[in-house]
Amino acid sequence: MNDARALPAPGFWPDILSGARQALPIVLGYLPVGFAFGVLALKAGMTPLAAALMSVFVFAGSAQLIAVGLLAVGAAPATIVLTTFVVNLRHVLMSAALAPHLRDWSRPGVAWFCAQLTDETFALHASRFARSQTSKAETLAINATAHSAWITGSILGAFCGGLIGDVKPLGLDFALSAMFLALLAGQVGTRPRQATAVAAAGFSTLFLCLGFGHWGVIAACVLAATLGCGVETWNRK
Amino acid sequence: MEQKVIALIITGMALVTYLPRMIPAMALSSRRLNPLAERWLSHVPAAILAALLAPSLLAPEGRIQASADNLFLWIAVPCFILAIRTKSFFGVVALGMGLLAAARLFI
Numbered sequence: 001m002n003d004a005r006a007l008p009a010p011g012f013w014p015d016i017l018s019g020a021r022q023a024l025p026i027v028l029g030y031l032p033v034g035f036a037f038g039v040l041a042l043k044a045g046m047t048p049l050a051a052a053l054m055s056v057f058v059f060a061g062s063a064q065l066i067a068v069g070l071l072a073v074g075a076a077p078a079t080i081v082l083t084t085f086v087v088n089l090r091h092v093l094m095s096a097a098l099a100p101h102l103r104d105w106s107r108p109g110v111a112w113f114c115a116q117l118t119d120e121t122f123a124l125h126a127s128r129f130a131r132s133q134t135s136k137a138e139t140l141a142i143n144a145t146a147h148s149a150w151i152t153g154s155i156l157g158a159f160c161g162g163l164i165g166d167v168k169p170l171g172l173d174f175a176l177s178a179m180f181l182a183l184l185a186g187q188v189g190t191r192p193r194q195a196t197a198v199a200a201a202g203f204s205t206l207f208l209c210l211g212f213g214h215w216g217v218i219a220a221c222v223l224a225a226t227l228g229c230g231v232e233t234w235n236r237k
Numbered sequence: 238m239e240q241k242v243i244a245l246i247i248t249g250m251a252l253v254t255y256l257p258r259m260i261p262a263m264a265l266s267s268r269r270l271n272p273l274a275e276r277w278l279s280h281v282p283a284a285i286l287a288a289l290l291a292p293s294l295l296a297p298e299g300r301i302q303a304s305a306d307n308l309f310l311w312i313a314v315p316c317f318i319l320a321i322r323t324k325s326f327f328g329v330v331a332l333g334m335g336l337l338a339a340a341r342l343f344i
Contacts, residue, residue, distance in 0.1 A: 088253065201288065
């Protein structure tokens with residue numbers, strides 16, 4: 001009885017491997033961007049340790065890159081923290097969207113899961129959860145793999161920035177866009193969802209060109225989800 | 238800059254990043270939402286994926302760029318077609334990276 005209880009449940013290790021495998025496109029995307037962050041962080045006056053700690057505790061790619069840009073020009077700490085908050089505000093929507101699928105998770109489990117929620121891990125989980133793939137081991141393995149890649153890339157950039165040349169020829173910078181395309185294709189199976197996606201694409205591009213900055217993404221999402229939900233509700237009547 | 242200030246910045250950034258991620262999930266995962274709220278939330282993934290993807294393909298430098306030299310936009314077309322047809326996650330990623338690498342090699 002004790003032995004049986006102590007052993008991982010059947011499927012535990014296959015789920016871990018499955019999660020790590022699914023996160024591979026994120027790894028391919030995160031390594032070069034994390035590397036670039038590490039290089040820029042050193043140029044902004046951070047130590048390699050500080051760059052690594054930022055990637056461990058913040059784990060928000062675009063916010064970290066913006067932060068080192070602000071550091072390089074001597075911006076005030078409050079400005080950097082506030083900008084980080086605005087950039088990451090869209091995670092409120094992501095967290096809320098995944099919440100219904102976390103109903104049978106413990107509160108510490110939810111807290112841990114949320115610490116590693118990024119645009120990319122959200123994209124994967126939204127697709128998996130919609131297909132009832134809710135294994136906790138697989139879910140946390142995806143997050144841990146993505147986070148490890150981000151930390152590894154940052155450390156490599158901070159320590160080896162001068163040694164490695166341009167990685168553009170490898171096409172790595174399309175890895176994340178391709179992943180988003182694949183996952184988006186899986187999300188637009190119904191007309192209301194198609195309306196949502198088209199509206200979100202239009203609004204976010206429009207808001208970007210109008211200079212809304214990072215507010216544009218969250219505004220586009222709220223408007224598009226409302227439109228799509230309206231279409232769906234209308235179709236049901 | 239002094240490393241102590243950088244440590245404070247990292248701590249502040251960690252807080253303002255973690256709280257927006259954690260609070261909604263904690264608040265909503267323990268209760269049953271009304272059907273309309275759940276329906277609205279079910280549209281969020283498609284909205285976010287499209288909202289993040291479109292600017293990076295259509296306006297990579299902040300302005301609409303639909304000309305021949307916007308590699309990302311043109312490569313996205315066969316990738317999306319493959320994604321619709323096959324739902325092959327890794328196939329789409331491999332095709333996208335391969336096409337981009339090839340385009341840079343030959344153009």
